[in-house]
Amino acid sequence: MYLLGALELLSAVGLLIPRTRILASGVLTFILIGAVGSHLIYAQYAAVPFPAVLLIANIGVLLVSLRQLEEEESLEMVQA
Template sequence: MNKGLRILGYIALVVLAGVFVMAGFNKVSGAEMMVQTFEGFSYPTWTMYLIGAAELLSAVGLLIPRTRVLASGVLTFILIGAVGSHLIYGQYAAVPFPAVLLVANIVVLIMGMRKLEAEELDMDLVQV
Protein backbone atom coordinates (compact mmCIF):
# COMPACT_ATOMS: atom_id res chain seq x y z
CA MET A 1 0.00 0.00 0.00
CA ASN A 2 1.41 3.41 -0.86
CA LYS A 3 2.32 5.84 1.91
CA GLY A 4 -0.27 8.50 0.98
CA LEU A 5 -3.12 6.00 1.09
CA ARG A 6 -1.91 4.65 4.42
CA ILE A 7 -1.82 8.18 5.91
CA LEU A 8 -5.32 8.85 4.56
CA GLY A 9 -6.50 5.63 6.23
CA TYR A 10 -5.05 6.69 9.59
CA ILE A 11 -6.68 10.12 9.28
CA ALA A 12 -10.03 8.43 8.59
CA LEU A 13 -9.55 6.21 11.67
CA VAL A 14 -8.78 9.23 13.86
CA VAL A 15 -11.88 11.03 12.56
CA LEU A 16 -14.02 7.93 13.12
CA ALA A 17 -12.62 7.53 16.64
CA GLY A 18 -13.30 11.23 17.29
CA VAL A 19 -16.94 10.81 16.31
CA PHE A 20 -17.30 7.98 18.82
CA VAL A 21 -15.52 9.95 21.54
CA MET A 22 -18.06 12.74 21.09
CA ALA A 23 -21.05 10.36 20.88
CA GLY A 24 -19.86 8.32 23.86
CA PHE A 25 -19.14 11.42 25.93
CA ASN A 26 -22.63 12.77 25.22
CA LYS A 27 -24.10 9.53 26.52
CA VAL A 28 -21.96 9.07 29.64
CA SER A 29 -22.37 12.74 30.59
CA GLY A 30 -26.15 12.41 30.32
CA ALA A 31 -26.64 15.05 27.62
CA GLU A 32 -30.30 16.02 27.43
CA MET A 33 -30.59 15.07 23.75
CA MET A 34 -29.31 11.56 24.49
CA VAL A 35 -31.62 11.16 27.49
CA GLN A 36 -34.59 12.18 25.34
CA THR A 37 -33.54 9.80 22.56
CA PHE A 38 -33.23 6.80 24.89
CA GLU A 39 -36.46 7.69 26.68
CA GLY A 40 -38.16 8.00 23.28
CA PHE A 41 -37.04 4.45 22.53
CA SER A 42 -38.29 3.34 25.97
CA TYR A 43 -34.79 2.05 26.78
CA PRO A 44 -33.63 2.14 30.40
CA THR A 45 -31.28 5.02 31.15
CA TRP A 46 -28.49 2.66 32.19
CA THR A 47 -28.27 1.39 28.60
CA MET A 48 -27.32 4.90 27.50
CA TYR A 49 -24.40 4.92 29.93
CA LEU A 50 -23.34 1.40 28.97
CA ILE A 51 -23.39 2.17 25.25
CA GLY A 52 -21.58 5.46 25.85
CA ALA A 53 -18.81 3.69 27.79
CA ALA A 54 -18.54 1.04 25.06
CA GLU A 55 -18.27 3.78 22.43
CA LEU A 56 -15.53 5.57 24.37
CA LEU A 57 -13.52 2.39 24.92
CA SER A 58 -14.01 1.31 21.31
CA ALA A 59 -12.94 4.73 20.03
CA VAL A 60 -9.61 4.21 21.77
CA GLY A 61 -9.52 0.61 20.52
CA LEU A 62 -9.84 1.78 16.91
CA LEU A 63 -6.53 3.59 17.25
CA ILE A 64 -4.65 0.56 18.55
CA PRO A 65 -3.86 -1.95 15.78
CA ARG A 66 -4.07 -4.96 18.11
CA THR A 67 -7.61 -4.06 19.29
CA ARG A 68 -8.97 -2.48 16.10
CA VAL A 69 -10.97 -5.50 14.91
CA LEU A 70 -12.61 -6.01 18.31
CA ALA A 71 -13.41 -2.30 18.64
CA SER A 72 -14.91 -2.04 15.16
CA GLY A 73 -16.91 -5.22 15.81
CA VAL A 74 -18.37 -3.78 19.01
CA LEU A 75 -19.17 -0.50 17.28
CA THR A 76 -20.76 -2.34 14.36
CA PHE A 77 -23.21 -4.05 16.72
CA ILE A 78 -23.97 -0.77 18.48
CA LEU A 79 -24.63 0.91 15.13
CA ILE A 80 -26.88 -1.90 13.93
CA GLY A 81 -28.91 -1.26 17.08
CA ALA A 82 -28.94 2.49 16.46
CA VAL A 83 -30.08 2.17 12.86
CA GLY A 84 -32.67 -0.43 13.85
CA SER A 85 -34.00 1.68 16.71
CA HIS A 86 -34.41 4.75 14.52
CA LEU A 87 -36.19 2.68 11.88
CA ILE A 88 -38.50 0.93 14.37
CA TYR A 89 -39.50 4.22 15.99
CA GLY A 90 -40.01 6.00 12.65
CA GLN A 91 -37.13 8.46 13.08
CA TYR A 92 -36.11 8.15 9.45
CA ALA A 93 -34.24 11.46 9.33
CA ALA A 94 -31.89 10.15 12.03
CA VAL A 95 -30.96 6.97 10.10
CA PRO A 96 -28.30 8.29 7.65
CA PHE A 97 -25.67 9.27 10.23
CA PRO A 98 -25.46 5.94 12.07
CA ALA A 99 -25.84 4.14 8.73
CA VAL A 100 -22.77 5.90 7.32
CA LEU A 101 -20.85 5.12 10.51
CA LEU A 102 -22.00 1.50 10.23
CA VAL A 103 -20.60 1.22 6.71
CA ALA A 104 -17.32 2.85 7.81
CA ASN A 105 -17.02 0.41 10.72
CA ILE A 106 -17.71 -2.56 8.49
CA VAL A 107 -14.92 -1.38 6.18
CA VAL A 108 -12.54 -1.10 9.16
CA LEU A 109 -13.65 -4.54 10.35
CA ILE A 110 -13.10 -6.18 6.96
CA MET A 111 -9.73 -4.52 6.45
CA GLY A 112 -8.63 -5.50 9.93
CA MET A 113 -9.72 -9.09 9.43
CA ARG A 114 -7.91 -9.27 6.09
CA LYS A 115 -4.76 -7.98 7.76
CA LEU A 116 -5.08 -10.60 10.50
CA GLU A 117 -5.55 -13.33 7.89
CA ALA A 118 -2.48 -12.15 5.98
CA GLU A 119 -0.42 -12.13 9.20
CA GLU A 120 -1.69 -15.60 10.06
CA LEU A 121 -0.76 -16.84 6.59
CA ASP A 122 2.71 -15.33 6.97
CA MET A 123 3.07 -17.07 10.34
CA ASP A 124 2.02 -20.39 8.77
CA LEU A 125 4.65 -19.97 6.07
CA VAL A 126 7.33 -19.18 8.66
CA GLN A 127 6.48 -22.31 10.67
CA VAL A 128 6.70 -24.64 7.66
Protein backbone atom coordinates (compact mmCIF):
# COMPACT_ATOMS: atom_id res chain seq x y z
CA MET A 1 0.00 0.00 0.00
CA TYR A 2 2.86 2.38 0.74
CA LEU A 3 4.31 1.78 -2.71
CA LEU A 4 0.98 2.49 -4.39
CA GLY A 5 0.51 5.63 -2.31
CA ALA A 6 3.97 6.86 -3.23
CA LEU A 7 3.35 6.13 -6.91
CA GLU A 8 0.04 7.99 -6.77
CA LEU A 9 1.66 11.05 -5.17
CA LEU A 10 4.58 11.07 -7.61
CA SER A 11 2.20 10.66 -10.53
CA ALA A 12 0.00 13.50 -9.28
CA VAL A 13 3.05 15.77 -9.17
CA GLY A 14 4.14 14.41 -12.56
CA LEU A 15 0.83 15.47 -14.09
CA LEU A 16 1.69 19.08 -13.27
CA ILE A 17 5.00 18.93 -15.12
CA PRO A 18 4.51 18.91 -18.91
CA ARG A 19 7.65 16.87 -19.53
CA THR A 20 6.51 13.96 -17.32
CA ARG A 21 2.76 14.20 -17.94
CA ILE A 22 2.51 11.22 -20.30
CA LEU A 23 4.46 8.87 -18.04
CA ALA A 24 2.57 9.98 -14.93
CA SER A 25 -0.77 9.58 -16.68
CA GLY A 26 0.18 6.10 -17.85
CA VAL A 27 1.15 5.01 -14.35
CA LEU A 28 -2.06 6.44 -12.90
CA THR A 29 -4.11 4.66 -15.55
CA PHE A 30 -2.82 1.27 -14.41
CA ILE A 31 -3.30 2.13 -10.74
CA LEU A 32 -6.89 3.26 -11.36
CA ILE A 33 -7.69 0.17 -13.44
CA GLY A 34 -6.50 -1.88 -10.48
CA ALA A 35 -8.63 0.18 -8.08
CA VAL A 36 -11.78 -0.24 -10.17
CA GLY A 37 -11.10 -3.95 -10.63
CA SER A 38 -10.46 -4.45 -6.92
CA HIS A 39 -13.71 -2.76 -5.96
CA LEU A 40 -15.62 -4.86 -8.47
CA ILE A 41 -14.01 -8.13 -7.36
CA TYR A 42 -14.82 -7.48 -3.71
CA ALA A 43 -18.36 -6.29 -4.51
CA GLN A 44 -17.77 -2.77 -3.22
CA TYR A 45 -19.99 -1.26 -5.87
CA ALA A 46 -20.59 2.00 -4.04
CA ALA A 47 -16.85 2.71 -4.18
CA VAL A 48 -16.51 2.13 -7.96
CA PRO A 49 -17.70 5.52 -9.33
CA PHE A 50 -14.92 7.65 -7.84
CA PRO A 51 -11.93 5.75 -9.30
CA ALA A 52 -13.91 5.14 -12.52
CA VAL A 53 -14.45 8.87 -13.05
CA LEU A 54 -10.79 9.54 -12.27
CA LEU A 55 -9.80 6.82 -14.72
CA ILE A 56 -11.87 8.38 -17.50
CA ALA A 57 -10.45 11.85 -16.75
CA ASN A 58 -6.93 10.43 -16.65
CA ILE A 59 -7.36 8.71 -20.00
CA GLY A 60 -8.52 12.08 -21.37
CA VAL A 61 -5.35 13.73 -20.06
CA LEU A 62 -3.27 10.96 -21.59
CA LEU A 63 -4.92 11.30 -25.00
CA VAL A 64 -4.60 15.10 -25.03
CA SER A 65 -0.94 14.89 -24.00
CA LEU A 66 -0.19 12.33 -26.70
CA ARG A 67 -1.92 14.47 -29.31
CA GLN A 68 0.11 17.53 -28.24
CA LEU A 69 3.32 15.50 -28.45
CA GLU A 70 2.36 14.33 -31.93
CA GLU A 71 1.66 17.91 -33.05
CA GLU A 72 4.99 19.12 -31.65
CA GLU A 73 6.86 16.36 -33.46
CA SER A 74 5.11 17.11 -36.75
CA LEU A 75 5.97 20.82 -36.40
CA GLU A 76 9.61 19.96 -35.78
CA MET A 77 9.68 17.81 -38.93
CA VAL A 78 8.15 20.61 -41.02
CA GLN A 79 10.69 23.13 -39.71
CA ALA A 80 13.64 20.82 -40.35
